[in-house]
Amino acid sequence: MGALILTPEKVTRLEKLLEDYLISAGVSLALLIDEAGNILVSQGSSREVDTTALAALAAANFGATNQIAKILGEEDFSILYHKGKKDNIHLSKIREDLILVTVFTDEVPLGLVRLKVSQLAKELEKV
Amino acid sequence: MALIDLKKREIYCKIVYYGPGRSGKTTNLLYIYNALPDKFKGKLLTIETKGERTLFFDLLPLSLGKIKDLDIRLQLYTVPGQAIYKPARKVVLKGADGVVFVADSLRIRREKNKESLQDLKEHLMEWNMDIHEIPLVFQYNKRDLGEMGIPILSIDELQADLNAELQAPYFEAIAPKGVGVFETLKTISKMSVRYIAEKYLKQG
Numbered sequence: 001m002g003a004l005i006l007t008p009e010k011v012t013r014l015e016k017l018l019e020d021y022l023i024s025a026g027v028s029l030a031l032l033i034d035e036a037g038n039i040l041v042s043q044g045s046s047r048e049v050d051t052t053a054l055a056a057l058a059a060a061n062f063g064a065t066n067q068i069a070k071i072l073g074e075e076d077f078s079i080l081y082h083k084g085k086k087d088n089i090h091l092s093k094i095r096e097d098l099i100l101v102t103v104f105t106d107e108v109p110l111g112l113v114r115l116k117v118s119q120l121a122k123e124l125e126k127v
Numbered sequence: 128m129a130l131i132d133l134k135k136r137e138i139y140c141k142i143v144y145y146g147p148g149r150s151g152k153t154t155n156l157l158y159i160y161n162a163l164p165d166k167f168k169g170k171l172l173t174i175e176t177k178g179e180r181t182l183f184f185d186l187l188p189l190s191l192g193k194i195k196d197l198d199i200r201l202q203l204y205t206v207p208g209q210a211i212y213k214p215a216r217k218v219v220l221k222g223a224d225g226v227v228f229v230a231d232s233l234r235i236r237r238e239k240n241k242e243s244l245q246d247l248k249e250h251l252m253e254w255n256m257d258i259h260e261i262p263l264v265f266q267y268n269k270r271d272l273g274e275m276g277i278p279i280l281s282i283d284e285l286q287a288d289l290n291a292e293l294q295a296p297y298f299e300a301i302a303p304k305g306v307g308v309f310e311t312l313k314t315i316s317k318m319s320v321r322y323i324a325e326k327y328l329k330q331g
Binding site: 003004005006007008011012034035036037038040050052053056057059060063064066067 | 129130131132133134139141169170172183184186188202204214215217218219221222223323326327
């Protein structure tokens with residue numbers, strides 16, 4: 001396992017991609033995190049959200065779900081979605097070691113988020 | 128797997144406190160957390176199950192010093208020690224840059240220590256990490272119990288059981304009183320940062 005090295009250029013590009021695909025679609029918060037729970041880039045208004053804790057828990061959540069998948073004989077589950085009263089969260093695996101965390105309200109349709117996330121995933125592959 | 132952010136000029140380093148259930152991993156983190164001034168620490172996150180045991184992890188991002196003008200941020204995690212939480216331990220170990228093995232000095236916990244170390248080796252291997260390569264420090268906790276007449280293992284016995292082959296640095300500790308806690312943290316931080324620097328920043 002190598003280190004992820006983020007150059008300023010890369011960060012700027014990643015931030016712009018999150019902005020263009022997710023924030024402009026109405027998503028309130030988007031985080032790109034690694035499997036250890038570190039935040040690579042984040043965009044959007046986080047209100048009082050503790051993004052460090054959110055990232056660590058999201059990574060752990062993914063890891064736990066991965067183990068559930070193994071119990072069921074699946075390789076893994078690539079998408080997780082949790083629905084709340086106000087906020088919803090969508091977690092999506094991008095490549096082997098990255099997870100995209102998207103927080104959005106009911107005003108944004110889940111289908112749109114899924115579409116944008118999958119389009120963005122393709123773009124992220126190139127960075 | 129370390130994360131190096133050249134824009135924010137920060138290195139993130141994940142250190143995991145590992146060991147059998149009730150060996151004092153969370154006590155270590157709580158002591159560190161309470162001893163540090165606010166400017167050095169983020170929020171402490173604890174997930175507890177019934178019986179007040181750590182189910183997932185505690186997270187404590189600390190800022191300490193610089194390396195090659197990059198700020199170092201440590202993220203400290205513990206794992207749930209109880210045997211049934213094996214999958215959870217594996218999850219927390221993912222991407223670790225250093226491990227502190229907190230061993231229980233109680234004589235009756237001798238086998239639990241050995242089982243837990245074996246468990247650590249296996250999980251690391253599953254993530255393609257070698258216990259001989261990853262920075263590792265042993266902490267022999269609960270050293271004060273001997274004085275109360277409770278049978279404890281000698282340091283020689285603990286070393287022979289756990290560290291004979293690995294030859295990692297070790298510290299004696301009484302975690303609730305803070306004895307050995309910061310010595311352990313300092314050593315694992317230094318080792319982890321050096322490990323990251325040698326591995327990834329050589330050309331930088």
